[in-house]
Amino acid sequence: MTAALVGFAVVLALVLVRVPIAFAMGIVGTIGYFVETERWTGTISMVSRLILDTAQDYGLSVVPLFILMGLFVNKGGLSRELYQVSYAFLGHLKGGLAMATILACGLFSAICGSSLATAATMSKVAMPQMRRYGYDDRLSTASIAAGGTLGILIPPSVILVIYGLMTETSIGALFIAGIVPGLMGILFYLGAVRFTVARNPASGPAGERTPWPARGRALAAVWAVLLLFFLVIGGLYGALDVWPLYLTFSPTEAAGMGATGAFLIALARGTLDVRGLFEVLRDTATTSAGLFAVLIGAAVFSNFVNVAGLPDALLALVQAYAISPYAVLLGVLLVYVALGCVFESLSMLLLTVPIFFPLVVSLGFDPVWFGIVVVVVVEISLITPPVGLNVFILKGVVGDVSTGTIFRGVTPFWAADILRLAILVLVPGLVMFLPNTMGP
Amino acid sequence: MTLAKALPRVSRALAFVPALVAAVSLFALMLMTFADVVLRSALDAPLPWATEMTRILMAVSIFSAMPALSASGRHIAVDLTDPLFGPWATRIRELLVNVGCGALLLWPAERAVVLARRSLSYGDVTEYLRIPQYWPEIFIALACYVAGAALIARGFLALLAPRALSAAEPEGGLG
Numbered sequence: 001m002t003a004a005l006v007g008f009a010v011v012l013a014l015v016l017v018r019v020p021i022a023f024a025m026g027i028v029g030t031i032g033y034f035v036e037t038e039r040w041t042g043t044i045s046m047v048s049r050l051i052l053d054t055a056q057d058y059g060l061s062v063v064p065l066f067i068l069m070g071l072f073v074n075k076g077g078l079s080r081e082l083y084q085v086s087y088a089f090l091g092h093l094k095g096g097l098a099m100a101t102i103l104a105c106g107l108f109s110a111i112c113g114s115s116l117a118t119a120a121t122m123s124k125v126a127m128p129q130m131r132r133y134g135y136d137d138r139l140s141t142a143s144i145a146a147g148g149t150l151g152i153l154i155p156p157s158v159i160l161v162i163y164g165l166m167t168e169t170s171i172g173a174l175f176i177a178g179i180v181p182g183l184m185g186i187l188f189y190l191g192a193v194r195f196t197v198a199r200n201p202a203s204g205p206a207g208e209r210t211p212w213p214a215r216g217r218a219l220a221a222v223w224a225v226l227l228l229f230f231l232v233i234g235g236l237y238g239a240l241d242v243w244p245l246y247l248t249f250s251p252t253e254a255a256g257m258g259a260t261g262a263f264l265i266a267l268a269r270g271t272l273d274v275r276g277l278f279e280v281l282r283d284t285a286t287t288s289a290g291l292f293a294v295l296i297g298a299a300v301f302s303n304f305v306n307v308a309g310l311p312d313a314l315l316a317l318v319q320a321y322a323i324s325p326y327a328v329l330l331g332v333l334l335v336y337v338a339l340g341c342v343f344e345s346l347s348m349l350l351l352t353v354p355i356f357f358p359l360v361v362s363l364g365f366d367p368v369w370f371g372i373v374v375v376v377v378v379e380i381s382l383i384t385p386p387v388g389l390n391v392f393i394l395k396g397v398v399g400d401v402s403t404g405t406i407f408r409g410v411t412p413f414w415a416a417d418i419l420r421l422a423i424l425v426l427v428p429g430l431v432m433f434l435p436n437t438m439g440p
Numbered sequence: 441m442t443l444a445k446a447l448p449r450v451s452r453a454l455a456f457v458p459a460l461v462a463a464v465s466l467f468a469l470m471l472m473t474f475a476d477v478v479l480r481s482a483l484d485a486p487l488p489w490a491t492e493m494t495r496i497l498m499a500v501s502i503f504s505a506m507p508a509l510s511a512s513g514r515h516i517a518v519d520l521t522d523p524l525f526g527p528w529a530t531r532i533r534e535l536l537v538n539v540g541c542g543a544l545l546l547w548p549a550e551r552a553v554v555l556a557r558r559s560l561s562y563g564d565v566t567e568y569l570r571i572p573q574y575w576p577e578i579f580i581a582l583a584c585y586v587a588g589a590a591l592i593a594r595g596f597l598a599l600l601a602p603r604a605l606s607a608a609e610p611e612g613g614l615g
Contacts, residue, residue: 019541020516020517020537020541021515021518044547047547048551051548051584052580055502055503056576058495064501068470246481247477249477256476260474277467278460281462281467282463282505286514289503289509290516293515294516342518344516346516
């Protein structure tokens with residue numbers, strides 16, 4: 001156990017001196033595995049085997065395909081229409097543009113599995129509008145940064161896919177389980193906007209009211225997005241296994257169908273030429289390569305942690321001191337929040353799940369529920385100082401707003417997230433209701 | 441021509457072919473998955489070899505992009521402590537980190553070649569198309585070699601020609 005904890009500390013130290021996270025985990029995992037097994041050839045063979053096997057793991061093919069789907073959707077310009085339809089229904093309220101941003105982020109998340117992509121995309125669409133109506137920078141940037149976090153919870157979600165593959169938990173069940181907490185996220189963030197404008201009405205003036213016919217037209221314009229969502233999620237969960245379709249997908253197939261659908265939408269809208277297609281494919285491959293490098297590094301580190309016996313030692317410790325399961329869970333969640341100050345979401349998940357998952361499941365918690373709770377905590381880390389990646393993405397896109405301003409604006413949203421987390425922990429049925437009733 | 445002008449051109453030229461391979465294999469993967477589902481649902485005639493081709497196309501796509509990812513310094517990293525490093529400390533840190541990571545990548549790359557050759561000697565082939573398992577494995581091993589070499593080159597460029605290096609880097613980070 002000591003060796004694993006030292007390894008954990010060294011990974012943290014290496015990451016802080018800017019060693020890429022994949023290499024930090026891979027190097028420490030390799031050395032640690034060698035120290036534990038005292039076999040050098042066996043250690044290097046283990047690393048090489050992991051590289052070869054991870055690169056050809058059928059289950060992981062879902063990762064590049066979902067990323068591809070998100071980038072095609074982005075290229076198709078659908079984000080603007082999602083914002084317009086959200087604005088049509090909410091824009092006339094106080095803080096309505098910020099609310100529309102939250103709703104549009106939630107809708108965009110339903111076709112994009114990445115929080116960073118959601119925040120980056122929506123900032124380009126929503127920020128100019130909110131500036132035009134004189135919104136306080138704190139509210140406008142915070143609503144985008146917080147809304148963007150929904151990307152990894154509302155299905156399809158790349159993070160949930162990877163959690164499912166790592167823990168052999170049903171990806172379909174995880175996706176369905178993410179829906180209610182995702183909707184709660186939207187509602188709570190809308191509440192955070194109301195709270196902000198109630199305290200300072202000038203921060204979010206109301207926009208113009210959209211007449212009902214125009215609302216109908218705006219809604220009709222996003223049919224393709226809704227169709228794509230139902231194709232992917234419906235097919236994955238067997239809801240399309242009816243005459244005359246008979247469509248059921250594995251996660252990889254759902255991602256492939258989603259990516260092809262998004263490609264066809266972008267093509268039909270005339271927003272995709274050969275150069276654009278090449279750029280989307282190249283960017284997807286590059287982003288996926290970065291994620292695969294982290295996956296491989298984490299797998300090496302996970303093997304070291306397992307031969308060092310950390311999960312078993314933690315369980316023995318909990319049993320020896322008769323610590324209550326909820327106290328353990330609280331400890332685990334606090335570790336996540338602390339790690340979120342340094343690590344980005346995927347690395348944090350990969351580094352910790354091999355350690356905490358066996359412990360939490362052996363204490364009687366449901367793997368699907370734990371996956372959702374972990375992703376909600378990861379969402380919180382995306383807007384928590386000092387790292388809060390979504391905040392930095394926004395800073396990069398918007399430019400003339402300080403990160404301090406964004407972090408100050410994000411505080412009510414962060415509090416809403418903590419409240420949501422507490423509810424999901426105390427009422428697990430909110431997460432498990434849909435997977436239990438719709439279970440295949 | 442100065443290094444600062446030449447390096448972006450050279451890096452773009454070197455990156456184009458692997459990027460094209462990555463793009464074509466990813467596009468083929470997407471279309472093949474679509475065709476497999478449609479053929480299975482509509483004609484009850486799925487592509488039996490789709491699973492093995494998925495694995496190969498994914499490996500080719502991901503590992504074609506790996507050297508460019510390494511060369512451009514776009515591996516996921518935390519930049520929290522960047523303000524603590526002055527210009528020279530940054531150069532030395534970049535040298536140590538990149539050369540260290542690149543050199544350490546060569547070990548598993550070398551071992552992956554051994555494992556690939558072992559697959560060849562055992563006659564391992566895929567189930568339907570009977571593609572030798574050696575091919576994707578040796579491709580991955582070679583990509584690791586190139587990625588390692590790219591990291592080492594990046595480390596030395598960061599020390600000796602940091603301006604040329606930043607001029608050659610693409611805009612934006614990993615999404």
